[in-house]
Amino acid sequence: MTLLKFRLAYRNLFHDRLRFIATIVGIIFSIVLVTVQMGLYVGFRRMVTTMIDHSPADLWIMPAGTKCFEDPSLLDDRQRFRALAVDGVAEAAPVVIGYAQWRLPGGTTTPVFIVGSELQGFGLRPWSLVGGRVDDLSVPGAVAIDQYYFERLGVSEIGASAEIRDQKVQLMAVTKGIRAFTTTPYVFANVDRARLYTGMLPNKASYFLVRVSPGSEVGKVGRQLQESLPDVEVLTAAGFRSRSRNFWLFGTGAGAALFAGALLGFIVGTVIVAQTLYSSTKDHLNEFATLRAIGSSGAYIYMVIIWQALLSAIIGFCGAAGISSMVVRITADTALPIVVPPAMLFALFLLTVVMCVASAIAAIVQVMRIDPATVLVR
Amino acid sequence: MSEPVIDAVDVVKFLGRGAGRLQALKGVNLSLRGGELVLLMGPSGSGKTTLLSILGCLMTPTSGMVRVRGRPVANLDPEALAKIRRDHVGFIFQSYHLFPTLTAEDNVRLALDVRGERSQSKAARDVLGMVGLAHKTKAFPHELSGGEQQRVAIARAIVGKASAILADEPTGALDAQNGQAIMTLLAEFAKDQSRGVLVVTHDPRILPFANRIVHIEDGCIVGEEVVREAKRMSMS
Numbered sequence: 001m002t003l004l005k006f007r008l009a010y011r012n013l014f015h016d017r018l019r020f021i022a023t024i025v026g027i028i029f030s031i032v033l034v035t036v037q038m039g040l041y042v043g044f045r046r047m048v049t050t051m052i053d054h055s056p057a058d059l060w061i062m063p064a065g066t067k068c069f070e071d072p073s074l075l076d077d078r079q080r081f082r083a084l085a086v087d088g089v090a091e092a093a094p095v096v097i098g099y100a101q102w103r104l105p106g107g108t109t110t111p112v113f114i115v116g117s118e119l120q121g122f123g124l125r126p127w128s129l130v131g132g133r134v135d136d137l138s139v140p141g142a143v144a145i146d147q148y149y150f151e152r153l154g155v156s157e158i159g160a161s162a163e164i165r166d167q168k169v170q171l172m173a174v175t176k177g178i179r180a181f182t183t184t185p186y187v188f189a190n191v192d193r194a195r196l197y198t199g200m201l202p203n204k205a206s207y208f209l210v211r212v213s214p215g216s217e218v219g220k221v222g223r224q225l226q227e228s229l230p231d232v233e234v235l236t237a238a239g240f241r242s243r244s245r246n247f248w249l250f251g252t253g254a255g256a257a258l259f260a261g262a263l264l265g266f267i268v269g270t271v272i273v274a275q276t277l278y279s280s281t282k283d284h285l286n287e288f289a290t291l292r293a294i295g296s297s298g299a300y301i302y303m304v305i306i307w308q309a310l311l312s313a314i315i316g317f318c319g320a321a322g323i324s325s326m327v328v329r330i331t332a333d334t335a336l337p338i339v340v341p342p343a344m345l346f347a348l349f350l351l352t353v354v355m356c357v358a359s360a361i362a363a364i365v366q367v368m369r370i371d372p373a374t375v376l377v378r
Numbered sequence: 379m380s381e382p383v384i385d386a387v388d389v390v391k392f393l394g395r396g397a398g399r400l401q402a403l404k405g406v407n408l409s410l411r412g413g414e415l416v417l418l419m420g421p422s423g424s425g426k427t428t429l430l431s432i433l434g435c436l437m438t439p440t441s442g443m444v445r446v447r448g449r450p451v452a453n454l455d456p457e458a459l460a461k462i463r464r465d466h467v468g469f470i471f472q473s474y475h476l477f478p479t480l481t482a483e484d485n486v487r488l489a490l491d492v493r494g495e496r497s498q499s500k501a502a503r504d505v506l507g508m509v510g511l512a513h514k515t516k517a518f519p520h521e522l523s524g525g526e527q528q529r530v531a532i533a534r535a536i537v538g539k540a541s542a543i544l545a546d547e548p549t550g551a552l553d554a555q556n557g558q559a560i561m562t563l564l565a566e567f568a569k570d571q572s573r574g575v576l577v578v579t580h581d582p583r584i585l586p587f588a589n590r591i592v593h594i595e596d597g598c599i600v601g602e603e604v605v606r607e608a609k610r611m612s613m614s
Binding site (some may be wrong): 287295296 | 427430431434436437456457460461462463464465467468469471475477478479480484487488489491492493498534546
């Protein structure tokens, strides 16, 4: 690549500054739109599996047909004992989930989502604690919530009281960053108390978390469990994660909507850049014809146009990345944060480049039609 | 006598299609030899520009043959024709066709850049010095006079050491003084026995610079006169 080709490209591009600015603004908004949609997708994808991601389970036992973690139904303790009898199963801990009403000190109520588990040893315990300890939740009526929901649940500090299903509860631990995409606050409690709050019988549970003995193969133990418990489903953590994501992202149509938004952004960006490159090429057609007349190859001219496209992509992407990082920061503490991992940022850069280079096709087609002899009659 | 740099044999060219189709060239034979400056003269619509386009490999003839440095160029694809142009032909246009966003030096460098040559800057500055623009290498076309722009165009045409310089009305947009200066440069270039210059013109003021004058009318060569040195001196 020679510098002159690049210089010709950027001078052609910067020659009409107003048009150039309009193009860059178009690219920025297009990429920001794609970033927001994809960031929401990634954020959503993470949030819908947050409980599964933070569980220590190798295998999950659940009622047949469970679609996602928040899909409550019942298992029986007898199934747990049968599971424990299977070779390779070290532990099978019950987890209770369900919706309940949280009564604020003023008497009003708000729905919460109870997550109850064994708090000593193996279980689904709250994480990212910023106040109190998990052990503090052993006290009857002790619960943990995320500090994000303090105002909504009418509490402001550890020791604060409220009621769930006419049972007094006391805030004994506080987490940071455990938010539900359904916007219903998670309330962590001891498994027995969770049964009380959700109205579940003492011998019932929503899931059994299975820890496989050291040296046992997870897949094999899973198959044996499934044979032993034909009326339930046994999934690995990855399998349950995948099922939950598929349900929320594609079963509900939410993922398709996010993808459609991203696709729309991509199309809009492509059209904007294509329009600019096309009109820029048209403006400089005489120059391209001169280049052809003095013997430049077609590839030389295409490279000039592609450089224009790449320059647009790089400048547009930098602007979009700046705005997107602000959006990410602003939404970081919301119920559905936009998440842009480094790999996605890189992918978005490649997408911008692809979009801009694809946009150059119309201009290249136009240049291919140039008759160099026209320079003699102009 | 030097070998032909470009020669056309029985060249016929039809332009347009259907009812608008017309025969622009009707069996033209013309050679441009190294070391000569040839003027191609004729009225508007006589086929001068079409002939120049065919000799410069911008166009292919409908029939007949064109050879550049002895190599037939019939049936070559556009990329192959472009390669012949960048290797053997330098063009000078009436309206200069400089790149307005590039400096004089970069405009000249372009001719080398399309050939993939390195050390372009020094060569470009040297040639701009030869055409008297050593002090304007960083100037943009809009900062140059018409005569200066045409000198840049000449520098661009000769920097690649083309075998043939084909000029289309190079003095058409210039005053007498600038026209003389431009033709002096071209005549100087044509003294090299390995290079020839063909100038399409209406301008009688440049007759003294010609070694040969070819007259074309209605697509046919109708006359040719070799100008002897003594006559050239008397005309100038």
